[in-house]
Amino acid sequence: MITSRRMAAVDANAEALGVPRKQLMESSGNAIARVVRGLVDPGASVALVCGRGNNGGDALVAARFLQEYETAVHLLGRPETITTQIARENWGALVASELEAAVVQDSRAFEPGDPDLVVDAILGTGVTGALREPERSVVELLGDLEAPVLSVDVPTGIDPDTGDRLGGTDGVAIDADHVVTFHDRKPGLGSLDAEVTVADIGIPRAAELFTGPGDLLQLDRRPDSHKGENGEVLVVGGGPYTGAPTLAAAAALRAGADLVRVACPEVVAREVQAFSPDLIVRPFPGETLASPHVDRILELAAAHDAVVFGPGLGDTEAALDAVREFLEQFEGNAVIDADALRVVPAVDTDATLVCTPHQGELRAMGGPSAEDWESRADLAADYAAELDHILLVKGKYDVVTDGESVRVNRTGNPGMTVGGTGDVLAGAVGALLAVLPPFEAAAVGAFANGRAGDIAHDDMGNGLVATDLIDRLPEALRTDE
Numbered sequence: 001m002i003t004s005r006r007m008a009a010v011d012a013n014a015e016a017l018g019v020p021r022k023q024l025m026e027s028s029g030n031a032i033a034r035v036v037r038g039l040v041d042p043g044a045s046v047a048l049v050c051g052r053g054n055n056g057g058d059a060l061v062a063a064r065f066l067q068e069y070e071t072a073v074h075l076l077g078r079p080e081t082i083t084t085q086i087a088r089e090n091w092g093a094l095v096a097s098e099l100e101a102a103v104v105q106d107s108r109a110f111e112p113g114d115p116d117l118v119v120d121a122i123l124g125t126g127v128t129g130a131l132r133e134p135e136r137s138v139v140e141l142l143g144d145l146e147a148p149v150l151s152v153d154v155p156t157g158i159d160p161d162t163g164d165r166l167g168g169t170d171g172v173a174i175d176a177d178h179v180v181t182f183h184d185r186k187p188g189l190g191s192l193d194a195e196v197t198v199a200d201i202g203i204p205r206a207a208e209l210f211t212g213p214g215d216l217l218q219l220d221r222r223p224d225s226h227k228g229e230n231g232e233v234l235v236v237g238g239g240p241y242t243g244a245p246t247l248a249a250a251a252a253l254r255a256g257a258d259l260v261r262v263a264c265p266e267v268v269a270r271e272v273q274a275f276s277p278d279l280i281v282r283p284f285p286g287e288t289l290a291s292p293h294v295d296r297i298l299e300l301a302a303a304h305d306a307v308v309f310g311p312g313l314g315d316t317e318a319a320l321d322a323v324r325e326f327l328e329q330f331e332g333n334a335v336i337d338a339d340a341l342r343v344v345p346a347v348d349t350d351a352t353l354v355c356t357p358h359q360g361e362l363r364a365m366g367g368p369s370a371e372d373w374e375s376r377a378d379l380a381a382d383y384a385a386e387l388d389h390i391l392l393v394k395g396k397y398d399v400v401t402d403g404e405s406v407r408v409n410r411t412g413n414p415g416m417t418v419g420g421t422g423d424v425l426a427g428a429v430g431a432l433l434a435v436l437p438p439f440e441a442a443a444v445g446a447f448a449n450g451r452a453g454d455i456a457h458d459d460m461g462n463g464l465v466a467t468d469l470i471d472r473l474p475e476a477l478r479t480d481e
């Protein structure tokens with residue numbers, strides 16, 4: 001099962017792997033034609049009703065594969081208003097090939113005749129809201145025809161993710177007899193009374209398994225968002241180390257958080273603040289985190305969207321006891337890193353945790369280890385299920401798993417073995433945890449951190465340091481390439 005959002009990400013990842021969308025569209029068109037051949041015999045009349053997006057584009061391709069049929073393409077709208085380049089190119093190919101194609105600017109000009117089969121390629125996963133004109137009236141007109149309907153990807157008028165009719169009770173939708181859907185079943189198809197064919201269109205498994213630029217698409221911000229809406233992050237750490245919480249906090253800011261506060265021992269606070277005026281410091285007395293501070297930390301944490309717990313905290317008995325007490329009472333989202341990790345397996349918590357161990361830390365937690373990344377991914381998934389938390393196991397290939405799904409990240413380079421890059425990752429994941437579902441936050445964080453490292457490596461080679469990564473996080477998180 002795949003949501004429209006995830007499908008768009010996978011599609012962009014496939015493109016980055018060298019399988020361009022136009023090639024996928026060719027496969028989709030071919031798949032439509034295969035299903036058509038199973039439904040009606042050569043010579044039958046097939047009306048291909050096409051919208052102006054890629055759903056329509058798929059059927060424009062199908063027309064080329066169905067030349068032994070009496071096909072008639074009906075494009076809903078002027079060709080100049082086709083929304084994607086690849087669909088426009090396929091329209092051009094049809095016209096140049098002199099295949100029958102009509103432009104329907106107004107539903108009154110829609111003359112489908114009496115076809116043996118209707119192909120509904122009006123709207124697919126790119127639909128938003130109730131149907132507009134001329135789509136709405138054309139859908140109504142198609143409802144009056146006798147012919148069976150094959151919908152492309154999803155019946156027009158149906159929400160691909162929920163199966164609900166768009167526009168509520170006033171909405172209109174295609175009552176499909178058959179659906180040919182691409183790559184994987186869309187959740188909204190489950191509730192339909194239609195025969196569904198899932199067509200493999202050649203998207204590599206890697207486009208789904210490995211993180212890629214498509215994973216960043218979910219970060220697109222609403223233009224009207226205001227301060228605080230894009231995440232407030234609390235970093236809890238410091239004591240024996242000052243650098244770690246500072247790096248995590250600075251990384252959270254660069255990864256898009258609106259406000260980042262650092263709760264750390266007094267002795268460390270001044271240094272953290274000196275590093276950057278962008279950080280807000282919330283000092284607690286003493287030289288290390290301890291039980292008496294837990295109430296105050298809980299209170300602070302409740303006022304943030306995500307917490308990053310652990311950087312530079314050290315492994316004193318007092319600090320680890322405090323982590324345990326915090327987790328027993330905390331119910332929000334937290335990234336757990338460094339020494340705080342070892343507390344996780346034995347603690348009973350209602351919090352949602354993203355744990356970011358490297359393989360040594362994973363073993364210290366009692367977790368599994370394996371040489372190759374594929375076995376490591378399987379074992380990590382089992383262990384995440386046992387912990388009931390999300391794991392981001394750092395390595396050459398980072399493994400992200402919630403116990404069910406697995407995503408593997410391949411960005412990053414050997415220059416990143418320098419100290420502090422783990423703190424940067426924890427901070428970046430913290431910022432993302434404030435705005436994305438936890439599993440996605442971990443996957444996107446791993447991708448962006450490694451990509452920032454790769455950009456830094458281009459400039460600095462193996463001389464790169466953790467702060468270089470922080471500076472490059474914004475570029476690594478950009479979607480508008």
Ligand SMILES: NC(=O)C1=CN([C@@H]2O[C@H](COP(=O)(O)OP(=O)(O)OC[C@H]3O[C@@H](n4cnc5c(N)ncnc54)[C@H](O)[C@@H]3O)[C@@H](O)[C@H]2O)[C@@H](O)CC1
Pocket residue numbers: 007008010011021024025028051052053054055056057058083084122123124125126127128129130131132133135152153154182201
């Ligand atoms: N990996 C993928 O994602 C692939 C997608 N493909 C096809 O591409 C489709 C998605 O294409 P698009 O993203 O271009 O989107 P669609 O073609 O589903 O719809 C986008 C178009 O519909 C218009 N529109 C949106 N909501 C509307 C409404 N309520 N009333 C009237 N018009 C509306 C938009 O302005 C735009 O022109 C999939 O369903 C599938 O058929 C395939 O070609 C190949 C691979």
Ligand SMILES: [K+]
Pocket residue numbers: 055120121122123124151152153154155156
């Ligand atoms: K459709």
